[in-house]
Amino acid sequence: xxxxxxxxxxxxxxxxxxxxxxxxxxxxxxxxxxxxxxxxxxxxxxxxxxxxxxxxxxxxxxxxxxxxxxxxxxxxxxxxxxxxxxxxxxxxxxxxxxxxxxxxxxxxxxxxxxxxxxxxxxxxxxxxxxxxxxxxxxxxxxxxxxxxxxxxxxxxxxxxxxxxxxxxxxxxxxxxxxxxxxxxxxxxxxxxxxxxxxxxxxxxxxxxx
Numbered sequence: 369x370x371x372x373x374x375x376x377x378x379x380x381x382x383x384x385x386x387x388x389x390x391x392x393x394x395x396x397x398x399x400x401x402x403x404x405x406x407x408x409x410x411x412x413x414x415x416x417x418x419x420x421x422x423x424x425x426x427x428x429x430x431x432x433x434x435x436x437x438x439x440x441x442x443x444x445x446x447x448x449x450x451x452x453x454x455x456x457x458x459x460x461x462x463x464x465x466x467x468x469x470x471x472x473x474x475x476x477x478x479x480x481x482x483x484x485x486x487x488x489x490x491x492x493x494x495x496x497x498x499x500x501x502x503x504x505x506x507x508x509x510x511x512x513x514x515x516x517x518x519x520x521x522x523x524x525x526x527x528x529x530x531x532x533x534x535x536x537x538x539x540x541x542x543x544x545x546x547x548x549x550x551x552x553x554x555x556x557x558x559x560x561x562x563x564x565x566x567x568x569x570x571x572x573x574x575x576x577x
Contacts, residue, residue: 385420388428392416393557395432405440407447407495412436413556415499417564418571439498445505446494450487457484485527489516492526496567519570526563533559 392413399409415435419426460480467473493512497503503511516523533555536547 388416388420389557389561390554391428392432392560393554394552395429396556396560397552399436404444404448407443407445407450408436408440410447410495411439411443411498413560414496414564414567415439417557417560418496418499418568421561421564421568435499442505442508443495443498446498446508449505449509450491450494453487454484457487486513486516488527488531489513489523492516492523492530492563493567496564496571500567500571515570522566522570526566529559529562 396409396413399412400406412432412435416426416428416431419431420428457480461477464473464476464480467476490509490512493515494508497508497512497515501508501511533547533551536551536555537544540547
């Protein structure tokens, strides 16, 4: 019994990790409210999560704000680019729905769906890349595309996990209140932690090279 209450035990390590995840999730949600800051918030979230999954000792809140400030410019630029492209794709889907030629409309919708998936791939990798490596915005986006394709099985898993906190509103609309509660408290933090385990495995290959 004594070992359970040892501050160095796995029990307390697990409690600490859960509390850090909740703190990170709350900070991510609050700092994302202005919308334009979502990129910087995601980078800060993944920076701390990846360090945590590498068993590095970090103070969650302190490290979050440090990374938020340090990577704000690059993260915001990438986020705005992705947001503009997503808005353009959304407009294209709307225009397709107005086409009288169903075959042509379907062909364009297919193309735009593929582009949307690629944008999702980039979103999964871009902000963790900013958190882990120093690079230009252009190179970060290119690396995100190349890595997402090279590690496609992991990419698909991470994309599904990333979409879950938002997709829940559509899939389980009758539990809207519960989903809002989970997203506010822990969902994004858990997703970042799970993705970080895969991201560290991927990024380590390039660091070793």
